[in-house]
Amino acid sequence: MVNHPSHWRVPQLSFRWWPVFRRNLLVWRKLAIPSLIGNIAEPLIWLVAFGYGMGALVGRVSFEGTEVPYILFLASGSICMSAMNAATFEALYSAFSRMHVQKTWDGIMNAPVSLDDIVLAELLWAGYKAIFTVTAILFVMLALNISHSPKLLVAWLVLLGAGITFSCIALIFNALAKGYDFFTYYFTLFLTPMMFLSGVFFPREQLPELVRLVSAWLPLTAAVELVRPMFMDRWPVDPVRHLLVLAAYAVGAFWIALALTRRRFAA
Amino acid sequence: MTQPLLDAHRLTKRYGDTTVVDDLSFRIDAGECLGVIGPNGAGKTTTIRMCLGLTEPDAGEIHALGLRMPRDALAIKAQLGVVSQFDSLDPDFSCAENLMVYGRYFGMPGPRISERIPRLLEFAALTHKADARPGELSGGMRRRLSLARALVNDPRLLMLDEPTTGLDPQARHLMWERLQVLLQQGKSILLTTHFMDEAERLCNRLLVLDHGRKIAEGRPRDLIAEHLEPDVVEAYGNGALQLAESPLKAYAGRTEVSGETVFFYTEDARPLLEVLGREHPKLRTLHRPSNLEDLFLKLTGRQIREGG
Numbered sequence: 001m002v003n004h005p006s007h008w009r010v011p012q013l014s015f016r017w018w019p020v021f022r023r024n025l026l027v028w029r030k031l032a033i034p035s036l037i038g039n040i041a042e043p044l045i046w047l048v049a050f051g052y053g054m055g056a057l058v059g060r061v062s063f064e065g066t067e068v069p070y071i072l073f074l075a076s077g078s079i080c081m082s083a084m085n086a087a088t089f090e091a092l093y094s095a096f097s098r099m100h101v102q103k104t105w106d107g108i109m110n111a112p113v114s115l116d117d118i119v120l121a122e123l124l125w126a127g128y129k130a131i132f133t134v135t136a137i138l139f140v141m142l143a144l145n146i147s148h149s150p151k152l153l154v155a156w157l158v159l160l161g162a163g164i165t166f167s168c169i170a171l172i173f174n175a176l177a178k179g180y181d182f183f184t185y186y187f188t189l190f191l192t193p194m195m196f197l198s199g200v201f202f203p204r205e206q207l208p209e210l211v212r213l214v215s216a217w218l219p220l221t222a223a224v225e226l227v228r229p230m231f232m233d234r235w236p237v238d239p240v241r242h243l244l245v246l247a248a249y250a251v252g253a254f255w256i257a258l259a260l261t262r263r264r265f266a267a
Numbered sequence: 268m269t270q271p272l273l274d275a276h277r278l279t280k281r282y283g284d285t286t287v288v289d290d291l292s293f294r295i296d297a298g299e300c301l302g303v304i305g306p307n308g309a310g311k312t313t314t315i316r317m318c319l320g321l322t323e324p325d326a327g328e329i330h331a332l333g334l335r336m337p338r339d340a341l342a343i344k345a346q347l348g349v350v351s352q353f354d355s356l357d358p359d360f361s362c363a364e365n366l367m368v369y370g371r372y373f374g375m376p377g378p379r380i381s382e383r384i385p386r387l388l389e390f391a392a393l394t395h396k397a398d399a400r401p402g403e404l405s406g407g408m409r410r411r412l413s414l415a416r417a418l419v420n421d422p423r424l425l426m427l428d429e430p431t432t433g434l435d436p437q438a439r440h441l442m443w444e445r446l447q448v449l450l451q452q453g454k455s456i457l458l459t460t461h462f463m464d465e466a467e468r469l470c471n472r473l474l475v476l477d478h479g480r481k482i483a484e485g486r487p488r489d490l491i492a493e494h495l496e497p498d499v500v501e502a503y504g505n506g507a508l509q510l511a512e513s514p515l516k517a518y519a520g521r522t523e524v525s526g527e528t529v530f531f532y533t534e535d536a537r538p539l540l541e542v543l544g545r546e547h548p549k550l551r552t553l554h555r556p557s558n559l560e561d562l563f564l565k566l567t568g569r570q571i572r573e574g575g
Binding site: 004005016019020022023026027030102103104106107108109110111112113114265266267 | 282319321322323325340341342344345347349351353354355356357358359360364368369371372373374416417420
């Protein structure tokens with residue numbers, strides 16, 4: 001047997017991801033408006049229902065020593081969840097359609113574009129979808145007077161990074177999927193618990209000690225801890241640590257996703 | 268001797284305990300059409316995938332266009348055109364957009380692709396469908412669009428994996444005609460097919476694969492002359508099967524039975540036809556020259572293959 005290069009070898013990336021990204025952009029442009037409505041309607045329903053509905057019951061929430069309106073607390077957390085969901089949907093369902101159902105990736109690989117660059121393009125594309133959704137929601141939040149902090153510009157960049165991180169993680173499950181049903185596990189076993197453990201809806205201080213320790217290392221927690229203070233015109237506590245957590249998840253997950261995708265296509 | 272466009276040397280590929288391609292060597296010279304024929308599971312698609320660097324051989328080497336696979340996969344693919352067995356056209360794009368987007372994967376500048384699109388559509392007889400999406404096209408049109416897409420980078424070598432499977436005769440003939448035009452333009456083609464008339468019509472040389480091994484190689488006519496008697500008499504109808512074991516056997520070099528039909532392969536069919544006409548006037552007979560299909564069935568057997 002000759003030695004095959006390992007599926008775990010270093011990613012070989014180049015700018016050939018761009019025409020693949022551009023292809024996705026071109027398809028999306030045809031459906032951008034309906035997809036925009038779909039992308040922001042759900043997060044806004046959450047925000048309105050929980051923020052104003054629950055907010056009336058909860059009143060103000062304690063955050064780093066000050067009392068803030070619940071809607072502000074929720075908005076700053078749920079925007080992270082929106083970035084996560086938008087990126088995840090794109091990197092699971094849409095990427096899987098292109099990879100497995102339409103065989104788009106196979107077609108691209110017959111041209112001089114490597115699988116590594118296709119996976120990179122998909123992750124950047126899902127990141128783009130996330131930031132597009134986030135931007136739209138941010139504008140609505142501005143209009144609703146939830147926050148006018150200039151630090152939101154920095155938060156916007158963090159959310160782009162978070163979108164990319166969640167794309168990378170989702171691409172692992174894309175690489176493993178036999179069909180769309182598989183993604184339900186990812187949502188019910190990973191994303192939904194994470195939503196409740198990362199301080200999106202209530203402060204993590206409410207969690208039992210052990211659970212809180214685990215939740216401190218979740219990627220969504222890192223995103224929330226970075227973004228939430230900026231909604232209140234403050235800088236996050238310990239930003240380096242949270243950025244490193246997000247970066248570690250992104251790099252680790254991309255590597256795993258790429259290795260598993262290579263294995264899938266080598267068969 | 269000029270350097271071949273593609274030279275595959277002693278390729279072997281295993282999946283688990285199954286050897287899918289077994290010590291296979293072949294070459295494609297400039298301007299030639301090499302046909303790869305073989306039953307389902309013979310290793311045709313795996314061979315193409317290895318030539319494209321999509322699957323790594325367990326042993327052996329592939330050189331193409333002065334470069335080496337898989338090390339130079341991208342540089343080689345920049346000069347290849349590929350039509351895979353299953354369509355991978357973009358359903359959300361029109362025909363023209365499909366060509367444009369695909370050209371960009373080759374790093375071609377937009378204006379250069381735009382310039383080529385009308386010619387490619389014309390070549391594929393799809394000018395009137397430029398704005399239609401693949402879902403609105405017939406099977407033959409979709410395959411021709413796939414072919415046009417494979418030509419977007421003006422490749423020297425085309426790899427076509429069963430390009431006419433599932434097409435009706437009209438669509439198939441149009442595809443053959445287009446491929447012949449490409450050969451006249453000096454392109455080289457690697458073609459896999461299940462249609463023996465297609466192989467005979469298009470290919471200068473044939474590679475017959477079975478169980479991953481090369482079992483014959485040569486020009487279609489030479490292969491037939493080498494392996495088969497020139498004439499075939501088929502006999503079918505009531506009592507035909509008994510003939511296979513009757514003294515009539517002596518008139519044929521070889522007899523074969525398949526279903527309700529007896530095949531007599533012979534150097535000279537006249538004596539056999541006379542006896543058949545005299546002694547078995549009710550039998551239906553067909554006298555024809557032996558062809559590639561006979562050769563194929565002789566070499567690979569008549570039993571149905573898995574997935575066949």
